[in-house]
Amino acid sequence: MAGAAHIAEVMNAVRQRILTLRDMFEPITLAVEIANPAQKHPRAADADAHLVTLFLYRIEPDHTAFLASPKNGMAVRLKVMITAYGGQMDGVLESIGTLEMRILSHIMRLFIEAPDIGPIRVPETLPIGPMAGFVTNGVAVQAQQLSLDMEEVNHIWTTQGDTPFRTSLVYSFNYALVTPLTPSDEGPPVLMTNSSATPDYDPNPAPPLVNMGALAFRVTTLGQPKLLPTTTVLVGGGNIDLALLLVTESPETFDLVIEQLDTATGIWGATAGTPAQIVSFAYEALNPAAVPAGTPVSIPNPAAAAVFKLSVRHPVDPDDYEIGPVTLVVEAAP
Known part of the structure; x- marks a missing residue:
């Protein structure tokens, strides 16, 4: 069953886009898996397939978006680290290291030439509001390459245990029109009230940076x-x-x-x-x-x-x- 944020469908669309590169590396198979590097370490020395892992390490709501209403949901950014593993190629003088750099270079070219991914078909979502037909039938996603400083890079890799650092790409896959699970006229039940609580209120909120x-x-x-x-x-x-x-x-x-x-x-x-x-x-x-x-x-x-x-x-x-x-x-x- 599809989730309200369509994360599974978006990640699978990213995986399918990278799989379009497999003809460039024949006769060796190119596999693309949604996994973190620790799940693939250590990799067999005689592995005969190239591998690309997509590690979804952070999910961020984009609070700068217009149309972030109960009827139309919010914008979402998926932060993904992309890592390549070269397979053994008999009779080829190219080293595993240079092969992995070549795989990453082709992935960069792929998203530079075509950063837009979609429309992604999203099944089993609740139709809500005047844009329900559009939301249910497709989600548009845009790939944006990120440049992380060494502190951010080290933080990600320290979550991978004893897995050694590997040169990787980091992308943000941004999309909006997240289908809410609750219609705008049906709020969640109130479990507790506290009359002494003072909500944070900014009388001069900053204007949105991006109009969706x-x-x-x-x-x-x-x-x-x-x-x-x-x-x-x-x-x-x-x-x-x-x-x-x-x-x-x-x-x-x-x-x-x-x-x-x-x-x-x-x-x-x-x-x-x-x-x-x-x-x-x-x-x-x-x-x-x-x-x-x-x-x-x-x-x-x-x-x-x-x-x-x-x-x-x-x-x-x-x-x-x-x-x-x-x-x-x-x-x-x-």
Whole structure:
């Protein structure tokens, strides 16, 4: 059963992303496991498979996020240490040490080229609030490499007993839209009260550093509109016309960027489409029973088997907003 914070699904998506490197190390198998280094020490000297461990050593709530309401949960950061172990390669002169550095280098390249992970399918979550369809159907995650000082590095490795230090990477995998387990009108039971307690109160709280938002396709299925982070469209010629819904704390105007994936190089490039801008809806104004029509978007004459990424950027304060993109897959009509 999926947890409320979707941590298992996110960690498995990170594991699957790193596994895409396995063809680069054939004929030796590349295994990726969610484990701490102590669980893999000592490793057999004749181990014939390369191994990458993902050690989730810290889970942090991101208190700087907007939309951190009882209806929409909070943002979460997963701090993960990535360690490589080289396997024996008969007839290869490369040392185990340089092989491990090569594995780590490819992982760095992987997340530099594609830091966005998702949308991640999340089953068995409780649908709550006007964004419930979006939350249940996908979570967008972003990989951010961290630079730790030696004190932080030593602290992590001292938790691993007699396991020797190994050169590793450390990443923060950041995501939001954590599904709450309790609807906003059903608070947890009160077990005890203390009338003498004085809550901490800051009359001048610091403003949030990051404004969270959600971008979704508005798709009508069996007469009911749904908000989805990814969708597939069948084309037989002509334009693709769809609707986008952008939700933020308050209405804002954003630049809309449409990119197409070059499947040969794996690089996203700007492509044509209208409109150039999109206006967001205020989260609190959304009504679950009447999802807004959204903003019409048109992509001219796409080829079959094309993949598009649609994202938004605030024209004045782009660094003040964290909004994940949506993905459109185009397939040929039968």
